[in-house]
Amino acid sequence: MKKWKILVSLSLGLVLVTGCGNNNTEEAGSESTASSSIKKVKDSSTKESTEESEVEKSTDSADWSxxxxxxxxxxxxERVSELYQSTQSLVSEKDAVKVTIEGYRYYQIENFSRNMKIPFGDQREKGGxxxxxxxxxxxxxxxxxxxxxxxxxxxxxDASIMRKKQLLTEDLDSKLYEADHEIxxxxxxxxxxxLSLKPEAMDKLAEHGEAMIEIPxxxxxxxxxxxxxxxLEKKEESIPFTVDGEKKVEAAGEFYPDKVxxxxxxxxxxxxxxxxxxxxDFEGIKVTLGGYQFTEFVPNEDEAPRFKNFEKGIVLLTAEVTVDNQGQxxxxxxxxxxGLTIDNSVKTLTQNGLEVRPKKExxxxGEKATKYLVFTLDKESYEKLYHExxxxxxxxxxxxKFAQMTDLDDITFEFKN
Structure with a gap:
């Protein structure tokens, strides 16, 4: 299994530090921006100044052992086995506030206390x-x-994988609770x-190699x-738990975002x-088609029933649409x-169930935002009829008030592969 370089570590427990100022601003190798962002930083051991190094040491986490x-x-x-580890930093930030996942580890525990049965599926033989x-x-x-x-x-x-406070002597949630979540x-x-995983969740994690984590x-x-x-808005990000999962997370970066x-x-x-x-332009509102992607989509076993009508395969069209509201x-x-029209004949509508909900409702x-519209096409028809x-x-x-403002052909874009 691929191992990531372990961060320098200190003693067990939580560390509350004042005076972070700008010393740690560059620790994740990113700049504070006017809009929120997610950054993944693989090399967390970048050489820094002496002052920055002292701050890093004072806020580092405990020895994983x-x-x-x-x-x-x-x-x-009876036994604790490490299944996967990552020290790749995942940073969510906006202006002067920031949340960073500095790393994570995935363990299997075996033959544990009967007091721990419930969060692990009412059994004590194996848990994640x-x-x-x-x-x-x-x-x-x-x-x-x-x-x-x-x-x-x-x-x-189906169920969310949640924090279980009894798994550690002290955790971040407990400290935040004591401070009324004030920073x-x-x-x-x-x-x-x-977080505790039932054996069924462990099986699905092994099958897919990745999970979604919510960053507060x-x-x-x-x-x-x-x-x-x-x-800073909460966000969800995909994180890997196997070598195949690492490849999937990396490959996903080339795609426009959608629920798929x-x-x-x-x-x-x-x-x-x-x-x-x-x-x-529509009544002062500027709408930009930034680009589009056609992708072939093969649903996994869990999602296949949702797409049973696509017997010949699925092609997705995802369009990047940015709206700059300079209207009234x-x-x-x-x-x-x-709506999508193909060769002035075939018509289809966006699939809201496959679209990632935008940050702005x-x-x-005066505001501007981007949404990604998703359309589903029959693969065989796309290859034989629609492609050109x-x-x-x-x-x-x-x-x-949810009323449609535009009529057909008010805002249209034409393109061809």
Whole structure:
């Protein structure tokens, strides 16, 4: 199994540090931007200045051997075996606030305490434990509040994979709870979250090689997790647990985002990817088709029943549509949809169930956002009939009362492979 380089580590427990200021801003190799972003940093041992190195040492996490020892003692397991490890940093940040997953490890525990039976499927022979090393930073001059998160989901396993506080003596959630989730100005908190996996979840994780993890948001108000109060929105990211999973996560980076990729519904193969950057105007609202991708999609066993009508295979068309609202009213941006006409004859509509919901539900005047529209096509028809035909995309906009603002052909883009 592929092993990632282990981070330098110190003593067991949580570390709350004040005065993070700008010293750790460059630790993940990224710049603070006006918009939120996700960054994956493979090399977390980059040479830094002496001052930065001292901050890194003071906030580093414990020796993983001590974490394993604590896990073994808390569960009274006969055996604790490491199945996978990663020290690739995963960073979610916006302006002066940041959440970083510094790494994680996946263990199998065997013959553990009967007090631990319930979270592992009412049995004690075998269970999975994922331990996440996380850092939450507040570089602003105001106190902020960390949201809940770090739960996981695995394709084919219906329930969420949640934190189990009894797995470790002390964890990040407990520390946040004691502080009412408050992160003081110019401070940061680092610690662990332990998640419990039933054997059925372990089987699906082994089958698919990856899972989705929720990275919590950071908010300006206590006990408020609304988008209006979000300084950093919560996000979901795919993380690997096998070598094949690493390849899948890496390959997914070339695709436009959709639920097929985000929820690991199967395998995608890129057929065509083109940039257009063509803009149309509707009552002052500027709509840009940034590009499009055609991909072949083969659903996995768990998702195959949803696509049973596509007996000859599936091709997805994903279009990148950016709306710059310079009009006169707020748009219900999440409802933006489209129609596709092929060779002036075949018509189909966007598949909302395959689209990733945009971060902005509404788009006020002066705001700009991007949504990815997804269409499903029969593979055989695409290869034999549609491939060389002309495609026309008709974009539909909606006002904040959910009423459609555009008529047919108000906003259209034509393209051809």
């Amino acid at each position: 001590m974490i394993e020892k604590d896990l073994k003692e808390q569960t009274e397991a 434990v994922v331990i996440v090393d996380a850092l939450i930073e507040n570089g602003s001059d105001q106190k902020v509040y960390a949201g809940t998160g770090f739960s996981m989901s695995v394709t084919g396993f 003081a100005p110019k401070s940061q908190v680092r610690g662990y979250i332990a 948001g950071i908010y300006s108000k206590k006990d408020s997790y609304s988008s209006a109060d979000a300084l 990729t985000a929820e690991n519904m199967g395998t995608k193969t890129l057929l065509t990817s083109k940039k257009l950057n063509e803009t149309k 009213e707020t748009l219900k941006f999440a409802n933006t949809s489209g 509404e788009l006020a005047v 035909q002309e495609f026309k995309l008709d974009v539909k906009l909606y006002d904040e």
